[in-house]
Amino acid sequence: MAVLGDDPVATAAAALGIARSQALRRRVVIADLLGGNSDLSMLVNDPEAPGVTDMLEFGVSLGRAAHRIAESANLFIIPPGSESPLHEIFFTHPRWETLVEDFRDAGALLLIVAPALVPAAETLLDRLDGVMTVRGAAIPPLNVPVIVSGEPPNSANCATLIPLSRDLSVTDMLSPSRPFNDPS
Numbered sequence: 462m463a464v465l466g467d468d469p470v471a472t473a474a475a476a477l478g479i480a481r482s483q484a485l486r487r488r489v490v491i492a493d494l495l496g497g498n499s500d501l502s503m504l505v506n507d508p509e510a511p512g513v514t515d516m517l518e519f520g521v522s523l524g525r526a527a528h529r530i531a532e533s534a535n536l537f538i539i540p541p542g543s544e545s546p547l548h549e550i551f552f553t554h555p556r557w558e559t560l561v562e563d564f565r566d567a568g569a570l571l572l573i574v575a576p577a578l579v580p581a582a583e584t585l586l587d588r589l590d591g592v593m594t595v596r597g598a599a600i601p602p603l604n605v606p607v608i609v610s611g612e613p614p615n616s617a618n619c620a621t622l623i624p625l626s627r628d629l630s631v632t633d634m635l636s637p638s639r640p641f642n643d644p645s
Contacts (some may be wrong), residue, residue, distance in 0.1 A: 463573040466595030473500040475595045476574040491538045494546040497515040501539035502540040512542030529601040549581040
């Protein structure tokens with residue numbers, strides 16, 4: 462599944478919310494393709510850690526690139542890596558097909574988190590089981606189910622989520638002093 466958006470903070474927060482919920486039942490790995498210093502990659506303690514681009518381009522193993530998040534034994538983040546993941550080669554790389562199939566076979570969830578419009582992203586997105594857009598971000602035409610949050614869908618394969626009552630950052634979602642569903 463992919464989580465796509467135009468706002469990196471909201472996109473990261475939505476992905477982390479899905480991941481935290483699913484990590485109660487199964488292993489979840491977030492592949493951070495947002496680029497730059499996203500809120501997700503900030504959760505990885507090692508800023509020099511290998512990531513998605515290193516897995517795809519240099520053959521770094523999933524076990525070395527995925528970093529467990531302290532809050533859950535089932536929640537991992539793969540940071541962007543040593544190169545910017547926002548290049549076409551990283552969305553069209555043939556290794557994605559094997560990774561996606563391995564996660565399906567294991568009953569685990571691979572969440573690919575990326576900006577909404579990246580050249581050639583549909584090559585990767587069409588391999589997945591679905592896409593969720595954050596705040597109604599525009600995406601290319603896809604052959605997978607799409608869930609749209611924020612704006613009404615304009616396609617027959619879309620569903621709409623009710624937006625949260627306030628913006629939540631990844632920091633808000635991890636804060637032990639404030640429950641996740643507290644709108645204040």
